[in-house]
Amino acid sequence: xxxxxxxxxxxxxxxxxxxxxxxxxxxxxxxxxxxxxxxxxxxxxxxxxxxxxxxxxxxxxxxxxxxxxxxxxxxxxxxxxxxxxxxxxxxxxxxxxxxxxxxxxxxxxxxxxxxxxxxxxxxxxxxxxxxxxxxxxxxxxxxxxxxxxxxxxxxxxxxxxxxxxxxxxxxxxxxxxxxxxxxxxxxxxxxxxxxxxxxxxxxxxxxxxxxxxxxxxxxxxxxxxxxxxxxxxxxxxxxxxxxxxxxxxxxxxxxxxxxxxxxxxxxxxxxxxxxxxxxxxxxxxxxxxxxxxxxxxxxxxxxxxxxxxxxxxxxxxxxxxxxxxxxxxxxxxxxxxxxxxxxxxxxxxxxxxxxxxxxxxxxxxxxxxxxxxxxxxxxxxxxxxxxxxxxxxxxxxxxxxxxxxxxxxxxxxxxxx
Amino acid sequence: xxxxxxxxxxxxxxxxxxxxxxxxxxxxxxxxxxxxxxxxxxxxxxxxxxxxxxxxxxxxxxxxxxxxxxxxxxxxxxxxxxxxxxxxxxxxxxxxxxxxxxxxxxxxxxxxxxxxxxxxxxxxxxxxxxxxxxxxxxxxxxxxxxxxxxxxxxxxxxxxxxxxxxxxxxxxxxxxxxxxxxxxxxxxxxxxxxxxxxxxxxxxxxxxxxxxxxxxxxxxxxx
Numbered sequence: 001x002x003x004x005x006x007x008x009x010x011x012x013x014x015x016x017x018x019x020x021x022x023x024x025x026x027x028x029x030x031x032x033x034x035x036x037x038x039x040x041x042x043x044x045x046x047x048x049x050x051x052x053x054x055x056x057x058x059x060x061x062x063x064x065x066x067x068x069x070x071x072x073x074x075x076x077x078x079x080x081x082x083x084x085x086x087x088x089x090x091x092x093x094x095x096x097x098x099x100x101x102x103x104x105x106x107x108x109x110x111x112x113x114x115x116x117x118x119x120x121x122x123x124x125x126x127x128x129x130x131x132x133x134x135x136x137x138x139x140x141x142x143x144x145x146x147x148x149x150x151x152x153x154x155x156x157x158x159x160x161x162x163x164x165x166x167x168x169x170x171x172x173x174x175x176x177x178x179x180x181x182x183x184x185x186x187x188x189x190x191x192x193x194x195x196x197x198x199x200x201x202x203x204x205x206x207x208x209x210x211x212x213x214x215x216x217x218x219x220x221x222x223x224x225x226x227x228x229x230x231x232x233x234x235x236x237x238x239x240x241x242x243x244x245x246x247x248x249x250x251x252x253x254x255x256x257x258x259x260x261x262x263x264x265x266x267x268x269x270x271x272x273x274x275x276x277x278x279x280x281x282x283x284x285x286x287x288x289x290x291x292x293x294x295x296x297x298x299x300x301x302x303x304x305x306x307x308x309x310x311x312x313x314x315x316x317x318x319x320x321x322x323x324x325x326x327x328x329x330x331x332x333x334x335x336x337x338x339x340x341x342x343x344x345x346x347x348x349x350x351x352x353x354x355x356x357x358x359x360x361x362x363x364x365x366x367x368x369x370x371x372x373x374x375x376x377x378x379x380x381x382x383x384x385x386x387x388x389x390x391x392x393x394x395x396x397x398x399x400x401x402x403x404x405x406x407x408x409x410x411x412x413x414x415x416x417x
Numbered sequence: 418x419x420x421x422x423x424x425x426x427x428x429x430x431x432x433x434x435x436x437x438x439x440x441x442x443x444x445x446x447x448x449x450x451x452x453x454x455x456x457x458x459x460x461x462x463x464x465x466x467x468x469x470x471x472x473x474x475x476x477x478x479x480x481x482x483x484x485x486x487x488x489x490x491x492x493x494x495x496x497x498x499x500x501x502x503x504x505x506x507x508x509x510x511x512x513x514x515x516x517x518x519x520x521x522x523x524x525x526x527x528x529x530x531x532x533x534x535x536x537x538x539x540x541x542x543x544x545x546x547x548x549x550x551x552x553x554x555x556x557x558x559x560x561x562x563x564x565x566x567x568x569x570x571x572x573x574x575x576x577x578x579x580x581x582x583x584x585x586x587x588x589x590x591x592x593x594x595x596x597x598x599x600x601x602x603x604x605x606x607x608x609x610x611x612x613x614x615x616x617x618x619x620x621x622x623x624x625x626x627x628x629x630x631x632x633x634x635x636x637x638x639x640x
Contacts, residue, residue: 317529321497
């Protein structure tokens with residue numbers, strides 16, 4: 001086998017310019033895929049992190065039917081303390097789950113005593129919220145530094161940036177929030193603006209924040225109720241696995257009508273960014289298809305030329321007793337080596353490129369965060385996968401020319417001019 | 418004792434709708450350790466005869482026995498194995514592999530066909546290189562050798578597996594007179610040394626003189 005590869009390598013070096021050009025073309029395809037995967041993957045991971053860590057959380061549990069009517073923020077689909085305890089019990093049994101936090105979502109009217117407008121509010125328990133959304137405070141502006149668990153205290157609200165501008169409100173201003181509870185009765189409470197929050201992708205990114213106790217008082221809840229439970233995992237990569245496990249257990253909770261009581265959604269079912277993430281994945285696949293086409297056409301072309309140029313040589317091999325299988329192996333080895341050399345060079349250049357991009361960091365602004373860094377990286381699995389594809393396609397593209405060489409009749413091949 | 422037995426062999430080529438008889442009703446026997454030449458003008462059927470005996474081609478009719486085996490019934494794989502085991506080839510254009518050195522060209526059939534172990538291989542190659550007086554050229558590539566030297570390496574490659582039969586189709590056609598005589602005498606020396614049967618074709622009268630047995634072909638028939 002070593003001898004076959006030795007002969008194959010020498011035959012590749014025999015046509016140096018052609019081998020170099022083909023190898024460069026394949027290398028270019030591999031570098032393109034590595035750099036694009038690194039950059040696009042890094043952008044996607046960072047954006048998902050921004051969305052899940054600052055606002056949405058990685059998973060959410062609601063009363064069944066809430067998400068389908070989320071735009072109206074219905075208050076009749078709440079979870080009472082008994083149901084919340086059931087969910088807590090379930091979540092605490094999963095070691096993969098890091099934290100969870102209760103939330104109430106509500107619509108209210110905000111008045112600055114001159115003008116009135118509507119506002120969507122996310123009522124949170126700050127000390128629990130920072131555990132599921134550790135970056136929640138990074139989008140907020142305060143008049144003084146606040147600890148992560150003390151983003152707001154009862155009596156304070158954080159309002160969206162655009163609303164603050166439109167209503168000419170600033171930090172420390174008093175406002176009134178008026179809301180209907182689920183029975184339709186109206187209640188109003190005075191609040192102080194504790195901070196301003198920038199918006200993020202999706203309707204949930206335009207919400208203000210208030211304390212969950214204030215929401216329960218504003219909505220005149222006799223007993224504590226919540227709307228959703230936000231969840232964060234230890235390892236985001238295990239999202240699908242944990243989702244499946246929790247989901248399968250939630251199905252076991254049935255209401256009096258025999259219908260499921262709860263529903264659970266992962267972040268991608270709740271944010272429009274998931275479509276952009278899918279587009280990034282699609283573009284990465286498209287890049288890989290382009291690379292496959294480059295490898296397939298280049299190697300097929302080179303190997304066909306190689307066979308046509310060496311017909312007499314193939315005839316000699318065959319005449320002196322080389323089996324058709326060994327002749328085929330010789331040409332397959334050539335294709336494989338061409339792919340292997342290109343893969344090694346492509347991986348070296350691609351990884352070096354990723355390294356350079358990490359040294360000369362790519363910065364970009366996203367809302368209030370104007371110094372976000374892209375940290376392109378390619379994991380080993382991705383690298384092995386790309387390399388594996390190139391090697392497989394190299395052999396696959398060599399199959400037809402190699403088979404043709406192995407089927408040549410020595411008497412015809414020796415007489416070839 | 419006959420190494421090659423040819424009985425009523427004909428070879429007809431179909432070119433379009435025209436049938437061309439390259440060989441017609443040939444009956445022939447070639448003894449072991451003989452030095453045989455097929456002679457005749459171009460188109461007389463010399464190459465076809467060598468191709469049939471060398472299992473490179475199949476007869477249209479008749480029976481060919483080489484080393485007591487009827488080669489006409491072999492499939493592609495069996496023919497390749499038989500050629501590797503029993504027959505060595507020397508070509509008019511030397512047909513050395515350009516990417517291999519002289520040593521590696523001779524080593525090729527031992528590695529790719531015979532799977533001989535490395536230590537035994539080396540001994541066999543050096544022995545045959547010494548026999549063809551090319552030991553000092555063993556590390557050169559074919560394009561660094563003269564025509565005569567290339568053909569000596571080709572002879573060594575044909576002999577290194579110790580075949581019973583060596584086929585040489587016009588082995589001196591691309592050589593000057595001195596080299597031609599040298600190569601033919603080398604082949605005859607090898608026949609004497611290893612007891613190998615040599616069958617070659619030529620239309621060069623000076624080379625014919627070196628053959629022990631001459632079969633003349635005219636229009637596909639033995640004269």
